Amino acid sequence: MISYISTRGNSPAVSSAQAILKGLADDGGLYVPDAWPTLDLTLADLKSLSYQEIAVKVFTAFLPDFAEEDLHEAIRKAYGSQWQNEQIVPLADFGHLHYLELFHGPTMAFKDVALQALPQLVKLAAKKEGLDKEIAILTATSGDTGTAAMAGFADVPKTKIAVLYPKKGISDIQRQQMQSEPGKNTYVYGLEGNFDQAQRAVKELLSDADFHDFLEKEQIQLSSANSINIGRLIPQIVYYFAGYGQLIAKGDIAPGEAIDIVVPTGNFGNMLAAYYASQVGLPVHHFTVASNENNVLTDFFNQGVYDRRRDFKVTNAPAMDILVSSNLERLLYFATNRNSDVVRQLMTDLQEKGQYHLPAESRTALQDFSAGWTSQETVLQTIQETYGKDHYLIDPHTAVAKALYSEGSRHTLLASTASPYKFAQTVLTALGKEAVAGQAGLVALSEATKTTIPVQMANLYERPIRHRQVITTDQIKATIQAAFKH
Numbered sequence: 494m495i496s497y498i499s500t501r502g503n504s505p506a507v508s509s510a511q512a513i514l515k516g517l518a519d520d521g522g523l524y525v526p527d528a529w530p531t532l533d534l535t536l537a538d539l540k541s542l543s544y545q546e547i548a549v550k551v552f553t554a555f556l557p558d559f560a561e562e563d564l565h566e567a568i569r570k571a572y573g574s575q576w577q578n579e580q581i582v583p584l585a586d587f588g589h590l591h592y593l594e595l596f597h598g599p600t601m602a603f604k605d606v607a608l609q610a611l612p613q614l615v616k617l618a619a620k621k622e623g624l625d626k627e628i629a630i631l632t633a634t635s636g637d638t639g640t641a642a643m644a645g646f647a648d649v650p651k652t653k654i655a656v657l658y659p660k661k662g663i664s665d666i667q668r669q670q671m672q673s674e675p676g677k678n679t680y681v682y683g684l685e686g687n688f689d690q691a692q693r694a695v696k697e698l699l700s701d702a703d704f705h706d707f708l709e710k711e712q713i714q715l716s717s718a719n720s721i722n723i724g725r726l727i728p729q730i731v732y733y734f735a736g737y738g739q740l741i742a743k744g745d746i747a748p749g750e751a752i753d754i755v756v757p758t759g760n761f762g763n764m765l766a767a768y769y770a771s772q773v774g775l776p777v778h779h780f781t782v783a784s785n786e787n788n789v790l791t792d793f794f795n796q797g798v799y800d801r802r803r804d805f806k807v808t809n810a811p812a813m814d815i816l817v818s819s820n821l822e823r824l825l826y827f828a829t830n831r832n833s834d835v836v837r838q839l840m841t842d843l844q845e846k847g848q849y850h851l852p853a854e855s856r857t858a859l860q861d862f863s864a865g866w867t868s869q870e871t872v873l874q875t876i877q878e879t880y881g882k883d884h885y886l887i888d889p890h891t892a893v894a895k896a897l898y899s900e901g902s903r904h905t906l907l908a909s910t911a912s913p914y915k916f917a918q919t920v921l922t923a924l925g926k927e928a929v930a931g932q933a934g935l936v937a938l939s940e941a942t943k944t945t946i947p948v949q950m951a952n953l954y955e956r957p958i959r960h961r962q963v964i965t966t967d968q969i970k971a972t973i974q975a976a977f978k979h
């Protein structure tokens with residue numbers, strides 16, 4: 494049975510339930526499986542399996558300490574009628590290019606796929622561990638994680654969730670979604686700072702001794718809904734298999750045929766899930782890591798140097814405005830052939846010097862990856878061209894990836910990470926229309942493109958604003974303690 498170990502090698506191995514409850518390992522590392530599990534399926538099976546059935550195969554392999562009937566139940570709840578498409582992640586096909594539409598869930602970004610499942614997994618893990626405490630989720634968000642995490646955890650008994658979002662950079666709709674979140678157990682704060690600062694502050698708090706004393710005293714188990722939590726990563730592996738199954742079903746590929754995968758990337762969770770899928774049997778020929786103007790990863794994959802010492806840019810694909818991609822640490826672990834000493838050193842370099850150099854032999858291990866980046870102007874142009882040529886509307890994040898795609902001989906899954914309606918102002922601008930805010934923006938986009946406003950958004954602007962507080966990074970600890978205190 495697989496267990497989970499820290500990428501930094503200085504924390505004991507834990508079960509998958511424990512890894513989900515803890516989020517981050519005590520040594521600051523990220524949990525990774527100590528061996529690749531074997532999925533109980535063949536590629537030829539995929540075309541006749543439902544999304545939920547594929548999910549069962551992936552979840553049971555990666556979460557072997559959970560009871561199978563519990564996982565069935567969790568999957569039934571996570572992938573039910575809250576999804577606006579029966580296939581959960583349908584494909585939109587244009588020749589060899591297949592958009593994997595990951596945005597049909599409640600908050601209309603791909604993060605719903607994992608965050609509809611995570612609360613179920615956390616509850617099961619707590620039951621398994623005999624944990625009677627309240628569970629508190631603390632999450633930094635670049636916009637979409639916060640809304641999706643709250644949609645998942647809202648009013649779940651014995652849980653609380655606090656979300657920190659950067660005041661600048663998120664879209665009008667994301668702000669409305671967060672500030673109007675009705676769940677009684679939700680706490681939302683705008684932060685003077687960018688996403689990196691929010692993420693760093695949360696990571697620091699997670700390893701702050703004084704904060705741990707507070708949690709101990711209040712009998713609170715802290716966890717994370719960020720993609721550092723394996724409970725987020727594992728549900729994301731499923732959709733790459735599901736997309737592959739649809740390609741077989743459509744007759745585009747034969748079982749076993751290799752595909753390419755292109756992912757608009759921020760914290761590297763989505764890309765890492767694709768890599769994990771390839772390690773447990775999905776035939777992938779090449780991965781393309783697509784960044785916006787915050788192009789740290791492009792330089793990393795092209796030059797072998799990760800250097801976060803550069804200006805943080807607020808772009809029109811804000812969910813990817815990140816300079817420290819947390820999940821890359823998990824890829825480094827495999828690229829260094831599971832050498833936690835090297836990973837620890839690289840992470841220390843990043844912390845102390847703001848950069849690290851990947852050893853040459855590890856660069857060779859990453860030769861299936863290439864990387865590129867897309868400017869904000871090209872994002873707008875790509876949205877316009879894609880709409881003009883294919884009559885297909887894409888959001889700015891998907892456009893970052895689309896701009897880097899060129900048709901080749903292989904079928905390609907391109908992760909389409911958000912609904913264009915979630916970034917209506919940018920999409921309107923791209924189409925040469927006035928970027929009106931609020932409900933009017935949704936209506937304008939609908940009229941301009943003869944598409945319907947998604948039902949998830951129909952009443953969004955009628956919800957009252959409940960969360961207005963804006964804080965500085967210095968105030969995070971006190972604010973979160975006040976929120977979590979009984």
Ligand SMILES: *Cc1c(COP(=O)(O)O)cnc(C)c1O
Pocket residue numbers: 602603604637638720757758759760761762763764812813890891910911
């Ligand atoms: C979060 C997000 C991304 C980046 O995904 P990572 O897993 O953090 O790399 C891309 N697009 C959208 C719309 C997102 O919400």
